Amino acid sequence: MALATLGVVVLDCPDPRALADFYAEVLGGTVTSDDGTWVDLEVPGGRPLAF
Template identity: 45%
Template sequence: MTLVKAGVVVLDCAEPEKLAVFYKEFLEGEQTDASANLVEVRGADGIRLAFRRDVNAVSPSWPRPENSLQSHLVFLVEDLDAAERRLVGLGGRPIETRDPAGPYEERGYTDPAGHSFTLRLVPITAPKQG
């Protein structure tokens, strides 16, 4: 029997209601819980994120080396360009425009509150046909 049934990533921010709307729309999900200081959303694929009010929140400054990353989300997508258009339309900002080293095609962004995240192209795993 599994003891832990689910986890939630919680991001601190000054305006949790606004940040929840950004992620709810991007993840095509729904708001599942809200209080005066915490808003939770669940994406269409089941991912759970929450946003906690911190009136003194300071946005992470990655990729500057003198500051820590704090946290970093990675979202797997099937179409990088379509996902980028969607999140920029919702208020996200690109932060990494060069091709990364490594086996994955990915791009870096920040949400409207400054938290960094990556869109990573889902690798094709099906065998080649024909």
């Protein structure tokens, strides 16, 4: 029986858009949200990443 489920992996960084763009290229993901301070990346077949 699972007690918790991992929803998203959050990475702290000084430039979230640059790191999200890097991981989008490496993993083939798509940036789904960018408000300037918080960026979300959907990764096909994996957990979402947030920066």
